[in-house]
Amino acid sequence: MNSNSSRRQKTPLEHILRVALYICLLGMAAVYLMPFLVMFLTSLKDVEEIRSGTLLSLPGSLNFDAWVKAWGGACTGSSCNGIAPFFINSFQIVIPAVLISTIIGALNGYVISMWKFKGSDIFFGALLIGCFIPFQVILLPMARTLGWLGIANTTTGLVFVHVVYGVAFTTLFFRNFYQGIPSDLIKAARLDGAGFFTIFRRIILPISTPIIVVTIIWQFTQIWNDFLFGVAFSGFDTQPVTVALNNLVNTSFGGKEYNVDMAAAILAALPTLLVYVLAGKYFVRGLTAGAVKG
Incomplete structure (x- = not known):
């Protein structure tokens, strides 16, 4: 019998329900994306057009002057160089902080899950508590620590802060992922004479891509x-783009330029947007592979 003919035909009610589901999902997506649409349309208008039109009115012409000004000419406090310098600051903070916290988290998770030691559960519990400590609680102790280390108001200091605060999360992710790896695999490698770092480099890391x-x-x-x-x-020269965006929005010389504010906000959000667009499916795969298990 033909496999196609053996399939059950959907009833008219099922077709209607499917169409209704898609309409509902499209409506929810439209509501969710509405703020971004308003921001994008506003960034393409001039100030007079913004004042005379509505939020969802289309621009009379494509005008990217606000984007150019937001990037290289808008004032953020006393400086009028746009958000470009602060954009670079954010990358100088994010890249090393992400790499260092990921490496430390991988090693911590590997040790806690594969190389049990006395007090390892207490150590993991202490790290887990770090995931729930509010940011505000560590401001004063961290400020004193940065001053004592001589890295206050520097990019290095911000990298240090984000690594310290992020290690609890990265350790949790890797530990839960590694819990799903058969212990016999590690025991066999030990019997073959593989050491701590050899096992980590040749066995654990190659299967850790999702997490x-x-x-x-x-x-x-x-x-x-x-x-x-x-x-x-941060100091003035080391501020990340989020701080510069706040300063830009709250700095005004003459009339308020909402188009420049909106363009700057979109520019500041582009890196995270691109990360999720390009790697979103891998994020979901990693979660389903064990990132939130345990």
Whole structure:
């Protein structure tokens, strides 16, 4: 019998329900994307057009002057160089912080799950508590620590802060992922004479790609979008783009330029948007592969 003819035909009611489901999903997506649409349309208008039109009115012409000004000419406090310098600051903070916290988290998770030692569960519990400590609690102790280390108001200091705060999360991710790896695999490698780092490099890392992607995306998003640590621990020349965006929005010389504000906000959000667009499917795969198990 033909396999196609053996399939059950959908009833008219099932077709109607399917269409209704898609309409509902499209409506929810439209509501969710509405703020972004308003921001994008506003960024393409001039100030007079913004004042005379509505939020969802289309621009009379494509005008990217606001984008150019937001990038290289808008004032963020006393400086009028746009958000470009602060964009670079954010990358200088995010890239090393993500890499260092991911590496430390992988090693911690590997040790806690594969190389049990006395007090390992207590150590993991202490790290787990770190996931629930509010940002505000560590501001004063961290400020004193940065001053004592001589890295206050520097990019290095911000990298240090994000690594310290992020290690609890990265350790949790890797530990839960490694819990699903058969212990016999590690025992066999030990019997063959493989040591701590050999097992980690040749056995654990090659199968850790899903959780590494999850951790990188998570850390990148958290660090790039951070405002509190940036405004508390940075100097003027080391501020991340989130702090510069706040300064731009709250700085006004003459009339308020909403189009420039919206363009700057979109530019500041582009890296995280691109990360999820390009690596979103790998993020989901990593989660389903064990990132939130245990």
